[in-house]
Amino acid sequence: MTRSARRTRWTLQAAGAGAAALLALSACSSSDSSSPTSDSSASASTDSSEKLSxxxxxxxxxxxxxxxxxxxxxxxxxxxxxxxxxxxxxxxxxxxxxxxxxxxxxxxxxxxxxxxxxxxxxxxxxxxxxxxxNQLEIATLPGNPDKVSSLKDLTESGLKVVLCDKTVPCGAAAQRALDASRLKLTPVSYEQDVKSALTKVELKEADAAVVYKTDVKAAGDKVEGVEFPESAEAINxxxxxxxxxxxxxxxxxxxxxxxxxxxxxxxxxxxxxxxx
Missing domain, CATH: 3.40.190.10 (Periplasmic binding protein-like II)
Structure with a gap:
């Protein structure tokens, strides 16, 4: 074999060994880098799998x-x-x-x-x-037969009006609205919560009640809602x-x-x- 041929053969062998080393190093590096990723995924999976009960x-x-x-x-x-x-x-x-x-x-x-x-x-x-x-609204009987159009209308004699008790937020808000409009209203009853006040109208035991807009909406066609500007003074x-x-x-x-x-x-x- 000539000196030139031996040199070429040695170069190829060295290159092959280098490539093999690089492949081994790459595989090792790949294996090492995948471990943290795997651990991270496992950790995330563990966190997400912690179920509430x-x-x-x-x-x-x-x-x-x-x-x-x-x-x-x-x-x-x-x-x-x-x-x-x-x-x-x-x-x-x-x-x-x-x-x-x-x-x-x-x-x-x-x-x-x-x-x-x-x-x-x-x-x-x-x-x-x-x-x-939440904001107040007047709940009347379906069709609003008493033609209630304002908070002042509730003060008319002969109209049966229900309010929440003053210790309850809806009652305290109603009182603020009445004070803002300088009106006095004596209801036929004070109820312990807003649903009880609304029920009085739904059962036709009262002509109107001052409740929240959300309650009027939830009642559907069982009552009719009447907005009044003073409610802006009593938002809870x-x-x-x-x-x-x-x-x-x-x-x-x-x-x-x-x-x-x-x-x-x-x-x-x-x-x-x-x-x-």
Whole structure:
């Protein structure tokens, strides 16, 4: 073999060995780089597979009944193994129950004043946040046979009008609206929550009631709504909070997150609530 041939052969062998080394190094590098990716994916998979479970007990203002019931079902569908139970009623009554030791995870009130009953007793886990607002409307009998067109019309004699109790947010709001228009109204009854006031009209036990727009909308053709300008002076903020002694805090936080999410706001806005 000539010197030139031997040199060529050595060059090819060296090149082949180098290529083999590069392939081995590449394979090793590929294997090493895939490990963190695999670990990261496994970690992400583990995080996403941490399922929420158990029952979430939500104490909520009566006016939230329809929208929260819808959100509760959506939450249960999104998180199999969870259940959302509700206690709807007058915010003041619910707040008193919570401070009295009633087990609950979430409190959604119809006014900052009633929420303060809970926060003043250090029963909230954090600072409540406003998630919606609500405005008053007059609910009359279907067809509005008494031709009610203003808040002042409710003061006419012979008209049976129902209001929420003044300790309840809808009652306090109605009183602010009456004060703003310098009107005095003596109702045939004061009700403990807005749904009870609305029911009086639905059952034709009253001619009209001052309730929320959301309740008029939820009632459908059972009542007729009449807007009045003074309601702008009595818009209620609705705060929500995780409770300090929540039995199922993690799942409760997830429900609150749904309420505050774009999807939750969509449901609430469709029900007639105003954005915060």
């Amino acid at each position: 158990g029952t979430v007990t939500v104490f909520a203002a009566a006016s939230l009944k329809e929208s929260f019931t819808t959100l509760g079902k959506e939450f249960e569908t999104a998180h199999p193994g969870t259940k959302v139970t509700f206690n709807f009623g007058g915010s003041d009554t619910l707040a008193a129950s919570i401070t009295g030791g009633a087990p609950a995870d979430v409190f959604a009130a119809a006014s900052p004043k009633t929420m303060a009953i809970v926060t003043d007793k250090n029963a909230a886990a954090g600072t409540p946040s406003t998630f919606v607002r 903020d609705y705060p929500i909070t995780l409770l300090k002694d929540a039995p199922n805090a993690d799942t409760a936080k997830a429900f609150i997150a749904l309420v505050q999410s774009a999807e939750g706001q969509k449901v609430l806005t469709a029900a007639g609530f105003l954005k915060p």
